């Protein structure tokens with residue numbers, strides 16, 4: 001299964017600066033897998049992307065839920081950067097949208 005170092009703008013606000021992401025609890029680097037789970041490469045915790053909370057320099061102390069539209073835009077840019085095949089990207093996007101609909105957050 002493909003995995004890529006998470007390098008996206010904050011998916012929880014309108015800050016457009018791209019950055020690498022770290023796991024707050026242990027400082028490990030975060031990777032995104034083809035199944036849309038994020039894994040920390042230090043403690044190996046592994047959760048679906050919508051189950052994470054994000055904090056960026058615009059809300060340093062506030063950990064926010066993902067904004068689904070923003071996340072999908074950021075994922076599109078990520079897919080382009082890593083040359084993720086279009087089919088793989090579409091499957092990832094559908095999975096995020098399906099799960100977001102189930103949760104009533106889209």
Ligand SMILES: [Zn+2]
Pocket residue numbers: 010011012013014015054055056057058059
């Ligand atoms: Zn943010």
Ligand SMILES: [Zn+2]
Pocket residue numbers: 023025026027028040041042043044045
């Ligand atoms: Zn960790």
